[in-house]
Amino acid sequence: LILGFDFMIINEKRFVSNFENLAQIGKTLDGGVHRPTFSVAHQEARVWFKNVCIQSGLEFRIDNAGNHIARLNCGLPNAPTLLLGSHLDSVPNGGKFDGALGLIAALEVLLSFKDAAIPLSVHVEAIDFTDEEGTLIGLLGSSAMGGALKAEDLLNPRGGRDNLVNGFHNSGLNPEKILNAKRNQTSFIGYLELHIEQGPILQNNHADIGIVSSIVGICSYHINFIGRADHAGTTSMDSRYDAAQGASAFTLESRKLVLQSYPYCVVNIGQMEFTPGAFNIIPELVVVSLEFRAPEEKILKHLEVALLELALECGAKYNLGVEISSLGEHSPAIMSSDFQNAFEIASKALDLKTLRLASGAGHDAQAISKICPAGMIFVPSINGSSHSSKEYTKMSDCINGANVLLHTLHILLGRNGS
Amino acid sequence: LILGFDFMIINEKRFVSNFENLAQIGKTLDGGVHRPTFSVAHQEARVWFKNVCIQSGLEFRIDNAGNHIARLNCGLPNAPTLLLGSHLDSVPNGGKFDGALGLIAALEVLLSFKDAAIPLSVHVEAIDFTDEEGTLIGLLGSSAMGGALKAEDLLNPRGGRDNLVNGFHNSGLNPEKILNAKRNQTSFIGYLELHIEQGPILQNNHADIGIVSSIVGICSYHINFIGRADHAGTTSMDSRYDAAQGASAFTLESRKLVLQSYPYCVVNIGQMEFTPGAFNIIPELVVVSLEFRAPEEKILKHLEVALLELALECGAKYNLGVEISSLGEHSPAIMSSDFQNAFEIASKALDLKTLRLASGAGHDAQAISKICPAGMIFVPSINGSSHSSKEYTKMSDCINGANVLLHTLHILLGRNGS
Numbered sequence: 041l042i043l044g045f046d047f048m049i050i051n052e053k054r055f056v057s058n059f060e061n062l063a064q065i066g067k068t069l070d071g072g073v074h075r076p077t078f079s080v081a082h083q084e085a086r087v088w089f090k091n092v093c094i095q096s097g098l099e100f101r102i103d104n105a106g107n108h109i110a111r112l113n114c115g116l117p118n119a120p121t122l123l124l125g126s127h128l129d130s131v132p133n134g135g136k137f138d139g140a141l142g143l144i145a146a147l148e149v150l151l152s153f154k155d156a157a158i159p160l161s162v163h164v165e166a167i168d169f170t171d172e173e174g175t176l177i178g179l180l181g182s183s184a185m186g187g188a189l190k191a192e193d194l195l196n197p198r199g200g201r202d203n204l205v206n207g208f209h210n211s212g213l214n215p216e217k218i219l220n221a222k223r224n225q226t227s228f229i230g231y232l233e234l235h236i237e238q239g240p241i242l243q244n245n246h247a248d249i250g251i252v253s254s255i256v257g258i259c260s261y262h263i264n265f266i267g268r269a270d271h272a273g274t275t276s277m278d279s280r281y282d283a284a285q286g287a288s289a290f291t292l293e294s295r296k297l298v299l300q301s302y303p304y305c306v307v308n309i310g311q312m313e314f315t316p317g318a319f320n321i322i323p324e325l326v327v328v329s330l331e332f333r334a335p336e337e338k339i340l341k342h343l344e345v346a347l348l349e350l351a352l353e354c355g356a357k358y359n360l361g362v363e364i365s366s367l368g369e370h371s372p373a374i375m376s377s378d379f380q381n382a383f384e385i386a387s388k389a390l391d392l393k394t395l396r397l398a399s400g401a402g403h404d405a406q407a408i409s410k411i412c413p414a415g416m417i418f419v420p421s422i423n424g425s426s427h428s429s430k431e432y433t434k435m436s437d438c439i440n441g442a443n444v445l446l447h448t449l450h451i452l453l454g455r456n457g458s
Numbered sequence: 459l460i461l462g463f464d465f466m467i468i469n470e471k472r473f474v475s476n477f478e479n480l481a482q483i484g485k486t487l488d489g490g491v492h493r494p495t496f497s498v499a500h501q502e503a504r505v506w507f508k509n510v511c512i513q514s515g516l517e518f519r520i521d522n523a524g525n526h527i528a529r530l531n532c533g534l535p536n537a538p539t540l541l542l543g544s545h546l547d548s549v550p551n552g553g554k555f556d557g558a559l560g561l562i563a564a565l566e567v568l569l570s571f572k573d574a575a576i577p578l579s580v581h582v583e584a585i586d587f588t589d590e591e592g593t594l595i596g597l598l599g600s601s602a603m604g605g606a607l608k609a610e611d612l613l614n615p616r617g618g619r620d621n622l623v624n625g626f627h628n629s630g631l632n633p634e635k636i637l638n639a640k641r642n643q644t645s646f647i648g649y650l651e652l653h654i655e656q657g658p659i660l661q662n663n664h665a666d667i668g669i670v671s672s673i674v675g676i677c678s679y680h681i682n683f684i685g686r687a688d689h690a691g692t693t694s695m696d697s698r699y700d701a702a703q704g705a706s707a708f709t710l711e712s713r714k715l716v717l718q719s720y721p722y723c724v725v726n727i728g729q730m731e732f733t734p735g736a737f738n739i740i741p742e743l744v745v746v747s748l749e750f751r752a753p754e755e756k757i758l759k760h761l762e763v764a765l766l767e768l769a770l771e772c773g774a775k776y777n778l779g780v781e782i783s784s785l786g787e788h789s790p791a792i793m794s795s796d797f798q799n800a801f802e803i804a805s806k807a808l809d810l811k812t813l814r815l816a817s818g819a820g821h822d823a824q825a826i827s828k829i830c831p832a833g834m835i836f837v838p839s840i841n842g843s844s845h846s847s848k849e850y851t852k853m854s855d856c857i858n859g860a861n862v863l864l865h866t867l868h869i870l871l872g873r874n875g876s
Contacts, residue, residue: 299696310735317728400691
C-alpha cells in the first residue's frame with residue numbers, strides 16, 4: 041500500500057444501512073434511543089451486531105466483561121492486533137449517534153478490508169465495550185480489558201451492586217470473572233475510535249474532523265456543608281449557621297475560579313441536597329455534588345487542591361463545618377501523537393478540514409490508552425447537543441469520519457508492513 | 459381590685475402538676491413531645507385538658523374548628539369575653555413548652571380567679587386552638603375563629619386535603635363546617651397569650667419577661683431558576699445556562715439585602731431542588747423555597763418587592779429564566795399598646811425585668827388580633843432552642859410568666875369594672 045491518492049473508501053450504502061438498522065433498536069418517540077446497559081434494547085442491539093459480524097464472516101467472541109469482539113484475522117497466529125471500537129449502550133433517552141456511530145464505522149473498516157482482500161500483517165478488531173455510559177460503573181468493559189478496573193470498583197458501583205450482578209447473569213456472564221477480561225498489552229499496536237464531538241467546537245470552527253489531543257480526567261466529590269437547624273423566624277440573620285450560604289458561595293466561587301485560572305477545565309455543581317429542607321428551618325446540611333475535569337493529570341490535581349481549599353474557605357466564611365468525600369477519578373489520557381499525525385494526513389488526503397481539540401467527555405479510548413497508544417477523531421455535533429434526542433450529526437460527516445478512520449488504518453498498516 | 463401589691467398569685471403546685479402531667483402525653487425518648495395535629499397523642503392531650511376543665515367546674519365546649527374552649531362564666535348573660543389561649547399540638551418531635559405552657563397558664567388563670575371567688579363582669583375563656591403548628595394549615599383554629607380563614611385555604615392545605623378531612627372526621631368534627639367557627643368580634647375585650655420566646659434575646663439580655671410589640675408577617679414563595687441541561691464535560695464554562703448559579707447568587711444576595719437594609723426582618727432559603735440532579739449534567743432547573751418575615755405590613759411588602767426583583771436580577775445575570783409562585787402570606791400583627799402597658803405594670807409589680815421585642819415566630823395571637831386587641835408575653839428559651847427536644851425554659855420562668863398573665867388580667871378587669 042502506498043500513501044497518496046491511492047486509497048480505499050467505505051461502502052457508503054452498507055454503512056448507512058447498518059447505522060439506520062441499529063438506530064431502530066430501542067428507538068424513542070422523539071428519534072433518539074434508550075439503551076441503558078443490559079436493558080432489553082441494549083441486549084437486542086448487541087445480538088444484532090453479533091449476527092451482522094458472523095454473517096459477514098468475521099470471527100466473533102464475547103469476553104468476561106461482556107465486550108463483544110469482532111475480529112478480522114490476518115492468518116498469522118503471532119501477529120499483533122490493532123483495536124477499533126466504541127459502545128452500543130446509551131444514557132437514558134439518549135441519541136442514536138453516541139457510541140453507535142463509532143462501532144458501525146469500526147465494523148465498516150473491517151468489512152472494507154475484508155472486501156478488498158488485502159493481505160494484512162495484523163489482526164484488526166471492532167469492539168463493542170460494555171457500559172461506557174455508566175449505567176453501572178462507566179467505561180466498565182474498556183477498563184476491565186485495560187486492567188484499570190479493580191475488584192473494589194465492583195463492590196459498590198454507582199448503579200448498584202444488584203443491578204451489576206443481575207445484569208451480568210441475565211446476559212449469561214459471571215460477574216465474578218469480569219477482571220479476567222484483562223488482555224496482554226504487548227499484543228496491541230494501538231486503539232482508534234471515531235465518535236461524535238458532543239460539543240460545538242467543530243461546528244463553530246467549520247471543521248470536518250476533530251483530532252483529539254487528550255481526553256479529560258474527571259474527579260467527583262460530595263462536599264457536605266454543615267450548619268445548625270434553627271427556627272427561621274426567631275434566629276437573627278447574624279447568628280445563623282446556614283449551610284445554604286456555604287454551598288451557594290462555593291457554587292459561585294468554583295465557577296469563577298475555573299473561568300479565571302483554569303482554561304480548558306470545567307466544574308459542575310449538578311445537585312444539592314438540603315436537610316431538613318423546610319421553608320421555616322435554617323438548613324443544617326447541604327450536600328453538594330461536585331464534578332470537575334482537566335485535560336492533564338497535573339492540572340487536574342492542581343484544580344482538585346484549589347477546589348477543596350475553596351470549599352473549606354466557603355465553609356469557614358459562614359462558620360460551617362465542611363466534610364469532603366471523594367467519589368472516584370478517571371485519569372486524563374494523552375492521545376498518541378503518531379496517531380494524531382496519521383489522522384491529519386488521512387484527513388488532508390480526503391480534503392477535510394481538521395481541528396485539534398481536547399475531549400471534555402470520557403471515552404473508552406481513555407481506559408485503553410493505559411495499555412497501548414490510542415487515538416480518537418470527532419465529527420461535528422449540531423449545536424453541540426448530546427445525551428438527548430436532540431443529538432444530531434449529518435450523515436455526510438459520519439461518512440467522512442468513517443473514511444478518515446479507514447484511511448488512517450491504511451496509512452498505519454502500510455507503515456507496519458502490510 | 460386595687461393596683462399595687464394587693465395581687466393574686468397562681469397555685470404553683472397545681473400549675474406545675476398540670477404542666478408535667480400534660481408533658482407525659484406523647485412524650486419522646488429525648489424528653490420532648492410528638493403531638494402533630496389529630497395524632498393519637500394530640501387527641502389524648504385534648505381529652506386530658508377537657509377532663510381537667512370539667513372536673514374543675516369550668517364550662518367546656520368544642521367549636522366547629524375543633525378549638526377546645528374552657529369558660530369561666532361570670533353569670534351575666536350579655537357580658538363581653540376576655541380570651542386566653544395557646545395550643546396543644548406540636549411540630550414532629552418538638553418540645554414540651556411550645557403551646558402547652560400557654561394553655562396551662564391560661565387554665566391556671568381561670569382556676570385562680572375561680573378559687574378567689576371574685577365577682578367578674580366579663581367571661582374569661584382558655585382556648586386550645588386547633589393546628590397552630592401547621593401540620594394541616596397553620597393557625598387553623600384561630601384563623602377560623604377570627605374569620606381570616608377562607609374556603610379556598612381548605613381545598614389545598616399544605617398538609618394535604620385528605621389528612622385534613624380524615625383528621626376532622628376522626629375527631630367527630632365536620633370539615634365542611636370549619637368556617638362556622640367564626641365568632642362575633644363585638645363580644646371580645648381582647649386576647650392574651652403566654653408563650654416561650656423560641657429565640658435567645660431574653661436570655662442574652664437577662665430579661666424575665668418579653669413583651670411582644672408585634673408578630674411578624676410571613677410570605678412563602680417558590681422561585682424557579684430555569685437554565686439548560688447540557689453535558690458538563692463538553693460545554694465550556696462561558697456557554698452554560700446553569701440554574702445553580704442563579705439560585706446560589708440569590709441565596710447569598712438575599713441574605714446580604716436583609717442584613718444591610720431590613721433590620722428586624724429575616725429571609726430563609728430552606729430548600730433547593732435540582733433537575734436533573736446528576737454529577738455530569740448542568741442543572742436545567744433549581745426550585746428555591748423562599749420564606750421571609752417582617753414586623754410590619756409595609757416593610758413586608760417592600761421586602762417582597764425587593765426580593766422578587768433580586769430573583770429576576772440573579773436569573774438575568776446568568777441568562778436564566780425565572781418563574782415566581784406565591785405560596786401564601788400571614789399578615790404581621792401589632793400588639794395592643796394598652797395590653798403592652800398592662801404587662802409592663804404587672805411585671806414591675808412582680809419585680810421582673812421586661813424587654814419589648816417583636817416575635818419572629820407566628821402565633822394564634824396574630825390571627826385573633828384581626829377581631830380584637832391582642833397581647834403576648836414571652837419567657838426565656840435557654841439558648842433560643844425550639845421545635846426540638848432541646849427546647850427548655852426554667853420552671854421558675856414559667857411560673858413568672860403565669861403570674862404576670864394572672865396579674866395583667868387583674869389590672870385589666872379592675873379597669874373594666876369587676
